[in-house]
Amino acid sequence: MTGYPYRTLFSWVTALALAWLALSSPWAMTWNLLLAGLVIVLALVAIVVATRRARARRHASRAVLEAIHVSLDTLPGDIRQNTPIVLTVGDSVPALAFGEPLVRMTDTTIWVRVDDPPRLAYVADALKRWREGQGPDAVTCLVGADQARDTATLSAGLRRWRAAIGEASRAVGYPLPVCIAVYAEEAGGPTDDCPWFGISGGSLPSGEALCDQLADRLAQYPQVAAPVDRAERMGRAARLEALVRWASGALLPALRDDARESGRSGRPVRVAAFGVTAVKGIPAHDSLYARFVTQLTGLATSAREGNRASYPLPDALIRGIAVQPVRRALPSALAHAFAWLALGFCAAAAASAWQNRALVARVFGDMAHYRTISAEHDAARVDALQALKRDRDELEQYQSAGVPPRLGLGFYRGANLLAPLNTLIAGYQPPAPPPSTIELNSLSLFKSGSAVLNPGSNRVLIGALELIKAHPDKRVLIAGHTDAVGAALSNLKLSEARAASVRDWLADAAGLPVTHFAIQGYGDTRPKAPNDTEAGRSANRRVEITLVPDCRDDRRGVQEILGQSACSFQQKE
Template identity: 40%
Template sequence: MSDLRLGYPFRAVIILAVVLALAVLFQVLPAGREVAWVVATGVVLVALAAVVLRTLQRNRAREQSAHVLAALGATTADLPVSLRTRMPLVLVTGDSLVQLFNRAGDEERLTHVGDGAIWLRVDNPRDLPRVAVAVKQWRDGRAPDGVVLSIAPALHAGEDVLTQALRLARQAVSDASRMLGTRLPGYIAIYQRLTATPAAAAAAAGLRWYGVSSTTRLADAHRFEAVMQAAEAQVHQTGGDPVSAARAAALASVIGWTQRVVIGPLTGRLQPATPWALFGMGWIDCGPASDPRSPWARDVRARSGIMPPPMAASPVPWPMPQPLIESMPRRLWVSPRLAALAHAIALLACAGALAIWGSAKNNQALLAHIGADLGRFSMIPAAHDTARRDALQALVADRDQIDHYARLGVPARLSFGMYRGAPLMPVLNDAIASYETPPPPPAVVTLDSMSLFDSGRAQLKPGSNRAVIGALEMIKAHPDKRILVAGYTDNVGNADGNLRLSMARAGAVRDWLVEASGIPVTQFAIQGYGDTRPIAGNDTDAGRAKNRRVEITLVPDAPKEVPLGGAQKEAPKGGATGA
């Protein structure tokens, strides 16, 4: 066991997969932070579970198969490591394993190294899955090359017992294939005495296997005809020797019995386990003692009425079925490190493809966002400057973001060859440059009340329209603006009277402007402030003259702030005044 290799770096591949998944998830994919954290937690938990489960399975298989691996190491100690990795290794289970493996007196052996294969004994078919996994680890990631099922019909009390054993072996092979991730080619070796020739003499004459082996699955029974023809040819070669003739007849009988009793439970599709793919099957005139109670002897008597004579057991060791595996299908073996490298490349390719897709989606979102900002800016009329400035700020932020990418580099979520923001820079600059600051609102037109009204009165004096012409021109130049007409007085006289007088004078100016300009009265607002907002001191004649005034102002956004014409009740004309 000291020369075991590192095997497949499962943990390293899992860690690489997790790192790539988290990097793509957080850096590229268009997912919200909450969703990303939920998915990341799930990925990490699944990875931890996979590592823990794989570690437990490997440790359990190694512990349970420690004696088998120790025997393998001892038996193959003289073989180079590369040879024991590439030399076919076959698991042998079923009947008479002691007679097959014990080749040195009473020594219990679990392994045997033959001329063309390493044979590993598995006494209980249920142990096939764990032994197969342990062997794969021992062979640096290469699974066993096949499973031989040894069947000695004379050892079974009846066909029902044999059928149950065959189903058990089939299920074990199916479980082992599933755990290994590859199929295990099957080989059937029938050990049955076919002639009554003394066993020692038969062994001295040389035991011969009759069977068929192929690199493809045995799909039909026509291939067994060649086996019987070979036995008949041997009879002709020996000049009709009675022993050869008896062996040929018995061989034909046992082949038919095998087809009816053995092949069905192993390959039939009515069984729950996966059908076992058989690549070789052979029979040999060797086996345990046979008497009329064996299943095959009873089958011969039932079909031909002839009772096979009792036959003694063959001397041990019995030959391994080496001829059956000579046509073993060769599987391409890839070292675990090379497989891990291929898996790592596949993971990188998947992560790259996912990153490219995520980057494309992010670039689509970026283009859609900037396009929406450009469309909103272009749709806002120049008169709505406040909204237009807000849209302009959004364009400036977009332009600054694109400029930041150009200077410092595109982030991963927009890169991978998918970035399309650079062509938007001239478009954004043109849109930003197209913004024109609106002209400042016109200055307030201030009219001297004494040039418009007589002292204490709110009726325009004849000829006073010349003083209002300037205000009228300003109003006509901005027909979309609302107009506020406000009246003011000095502090001479009663404050309430001054307030009513200022309101009445504002109304009089408003009425003249409506008539002269044709602008609807609803676009005007009037306000009287009396003596509450002086612009000079009221202690001198000059100061009081400045405070007696009418101001006309354009109000851009006045509907909710300034009462319009008719909304404010006008003060009655006349009353005590401060001029």
């Protein structure tokens, strides 16, 4: 694999995100579905963009690759890997150095020309694929000093190439070294080939340090010539020294250190080589370089006639730049995929820890709430008990069916909560049922043979009244009983009359309708004790007040008490 698999990585990240939403997300199902849809849409957009960029890259680099196939495909693989490939850029000079071809080979370097800044990143990426993971070794910017006539145009061109070099560096995955080669034309041309004067490799000095270092080398240049050529070389050395000073002030800051332009033109590039040379040509008296020389020396440059020769490529400057190593896309893609997997695992672990913490806090909160409710508030205790039972059922389901991934990953602590939950649930004791029957001695309420309540009998009936008020949802059955003294029919009527008297007083005192009460007279038919003793007859003379469920709620309860349906009770006068 030579190209970076962006689409495969996008699919991998999408799968991880969807898996997290399905298995680990703490959010509600609606939010998870919305986020899953958003993730899928973003993944499709990213894949479409990556596909379009791949097509644009192939289209932009087609001409260069065709030229490479024609010129270089016959080269052995080791030559491809070991011979530097340099991208050559510039506004007009590359055409003078290349002519019509897009690819040139010299003894030491393969030169590839790129005329359009937006295509530079595509060509660099295509060359990295062609060399099976080894990208271009450098970018050379060719600048003709005599062709730069406007400062704004020169700066704008440098900014465009600076941004393009930054994009190309991101495309290949490493900062591309930059070589600045500056040409000055001489009328008539030199009698010999002018060498390159510059610095290559390492850290490039800036400003005056660079000018001083090259001035020393230029000063030695006339000394190695024959006396007849020394004057010509001294003049050339002076012109080249002026060219160095002009280039160091007009070219290098725009590519290296101009912080004012970094926001619009990308980050500064790494200038690894810089050099100047003189070529046969036609000096321009109105160029920026010519005006700089006039300002520096006070001498105006006159227009001269001559023929322009082709510009030599700066092989000497490239020799100091190291050949780039092979950078396979597969290890990088696998590393990125593993990094995303690790990030997804960390996100799943964080979600699991958060949800486990919420689970433990909820169970502990339910247990604490249950403990704070006193036995007097049984209804609230029952509600809290139901919450405890739901917690217990949930934890038992996890214990039997397995802990879900959203709670797993080593953070689950629910198993330790089952024992205290079961202890609390088992320890619940319902409150004792209130007394359902109050028995009143008839002698404390009535005189012998009478059904009229005695004065002060309300003190005896207060307990029954409070019981009735405490249970307004219950019906009240009042039953009268007598001993066996006297006629049975008279005893039956007396017991019923006494029950009616108690009913009327309780209904009036409780503010309840008489229909809330039922009365029954039993006479001597249901004795509690034998009637042959005074104690037994006293126990049998009684009034029983019983609370029974409403007939609409529990007919069986009334039937069990009376042996007949509660709804069949009729008021007797």
